[in-house]
Amino acid sequence: MEDKGNHELAAGRGKHEYFDIVGELPLELVIHVVEYLDGADIVRSQRVSKRWRAIFSCDRITERVLSRALDALDMESTNVTTTDAIKYIRWLHNLQTARPVKKVFLPWPDGSVEISNSIVYHSRRLCYIIPGDSENKVAMLDLETGKRSTWTYTADEYLDFVLLSDRYLVMGVERGVIEAWNIQTSERLALEAFCSYNFITVIKDKVLFIPTPIERSPLQVWVWDLRTDRLQNICTFTYPVRLDTIHLDADDNVLVTFEIDWVEHPPLVQQTKWSLSGGELLDRKTFQLSPANHRVHEHDTRGRNIRWNATHSHKEVTGMCFKDRNTSMILSYNYATDRLSVRWIACAESIKHNEVPGRCISLTSDISYRWAHLHKGIAIHNAATGVATLHLYQLDKREIRACKLLDPHVRKEPGRVGSWTTCFDSPASLRPFGDREVFGLASDDGVQLWFFNPDFVPDLPFAEPFLAMQESG
Template sequence: MSSNDFESVLSKFKVLNREQRKFFLTALVEDCTPHELYTLQQTLRIKNYGGFDIVGTLPFELSVKIFEYLDCKDLCSCREVNQKWRSITKDSTIWRTKCLEMLYNDKGSITADDIKNIPKEGWEKLYSKLYRREVNWNNGRVQRLRFLKGHKDRITDSKLKGNILVTGSADRTVRIWNVDTGQCEHVFSGNVFSCVDFLPEEKIIAASTYFRSSFLWSMETKELLGEFNGHVSAVRCISLSKSFIASCAFDGSVIVWNWKSGEKIATIPADSIAVRIFDTTILSLSSQKIEAFDINDGKCIFSSPFEEGLVGWSYIQNYLSSIENPDDGIYEQMLSSLSVVKRLSDYFSVRVFDFDTRKSRFVRIDGQSPSAVLWLALFDHNYKSKRIEYPCNENTTGLDISKEIFRTINVDCHRIVAGCLSGIIVLLEFDEN
């Protein structure tokens, strides 16, 4: 838009009444680029129209639509301009959009039912809470510590999904915890359990022992659904899908069963450290490579050198779990994530770790540290590490976190769950009261 065009616009604008100006400006905003709008605003100011509020003169719905593109800091600045702009920035539509954008990567922190019950005036308050939690997270400032007690020996494995935590222990039990309430909802007894997995959607829990057996229970009825044998040495990792259960052991084999029928599907010779099922494919990690096997016939359908060990494997598992359909182009998705994994070489000495790939966070414990010293690495900040700070009132529970040795760590969008050598489970939460 040239200067002559601006003069033409101004000559038309001068003869319009208030209602005509609103209509005229609405059409103008829709046709102009942001730069043209800025130039027009400066021209109006030079022509002694500087006191005219273009945005405030627009229909309210259009003003709200414009303000939705601003970030939180800009919205707060706009709020100080005048009463009109303040009322626009108070509109619940803006804050609902901001909340949903943030919650998209925070799956599990707030349920769909919770969202339905939020009143219009509650969206800004919710966003403020989520924003403060994000700031606390990125700065490693824990707001609250909670301790879950029940296990009598070291935690050997743990899985956190939503508000459900499943832990296996050397005390010969597997426990289901409601993380929100801190209550242990059920205890399964057996042998010394080495690894666990569960599917909330199927309501099943699987656990394997150091004595070659794997067990499957119903989370609803608490009944034993099946016992799976076949390995001749201790099981290292177990994985569940909607139809299959797979485990790898020190005997150099991966065994797959149909957990619904109990039928053994395949025995695959693979010196696997860890396995993961995706639909009809098993992803396997060995000491130097990643392989994928077809569940039905056990044939290797993909193989790639992989020297990044369990840290790299953990990142890939979390990455594949965070995308919508990991079965679509799973190998391309996996290989694209290797560029990130390659940059994790500085952290290979870590003893315990977990990722939140949706938020580009990596929580780790230095391998040389005997106590619970947690570090937070942010991928978006050149992997800069920060020591996680505990609240000053941490000893009010009678337990000292600095004396605990973490065996497992799970990370989700707003907390860290750590299983300790003592059997204690520590919840580190970043929400402000």
């Protein structure tokens, strides 16, 4: 196919006496150079001159840059044309630099709200807890429609976790009971099988969990299919096996587990695939994981590290900040290519996270935001570049209580709800959440929402325009 940009490559030639090395290069070499540039570099290059704009806007370059931007955003290329390239490039660049298209402040419409680990967000829906004297409520706000829904549980029940998928709201209450509510029909399912859980997540209509093993008992992986209300033990591992990352593909009904021997160098990985239909073993293979000139000690992967998991379409991300609080390791599994990789992120001295192990939110498979309490900002972890940078947080003028809690001279108390709540989580009293479209920080005053998707900037009925507090940031 002929590049429409090639007809304009002569534009501007001869008008200047300086030597334009890029303009004189063959297009094939320019395309090779583009491989080393990110989306922001491409946008800036288009502004240099008419000739550069013609070169960096030609179809072949645009297609490559668009493909890279979509992959970094964990999006499919279906129904996306090259005319949309600049939009997706800027979207990705805004995520990398914490520059949203729009910021709003959403005061809590229901008064007091629990902001520990009961704040969850998924697919344009925000869930939070409204405590009461006789009963508590789980409220869900649909950012797309502005509609709110509520579910009730008794006040004497301890809420261990809240999870959200496209179709279900899943809550863990005391005594190990799991409740699942269908968002569309409000149908309720309940499961009482185990007392506590090492790991639990919900993907579409399947709840994946690993019960806490007793002493040296085997490690079991279970899946609760919410469509059929069927509980099934998919696989069992003998002590002392520990799973370092796990991926559930609800479309293919396949579970992939990874056991990594960190004593070996390079680490030895055993990957196993299981069928969700009958727990059948589909495939097992062993290979070495390239740690990219880093030596990982087994004790680094255990103990009290900052650890987070996230599923982005067919990609699974497991992140870990090591005890030195200066290095992060990202395990990334791509189900489509069946490839496990490890990447490293180095934190600058100014944003070492040895002060507070704040919660980290994976917005894409490459970009994670972590609340850096002492620096009153967002640490942006970029696995693609291997660098973490700091973006100072600007308080809204209505975040009065959050401003006081960020004062290092004010004594903070631990939170009340959730297994993640500790004296280390509560000092900031800011709970991050989000995805590639929306990022938010929740406080006792309300929620500050950042919108990154240029095609999703809703006018929420309860939201107010962002008004910066002068003394913050």
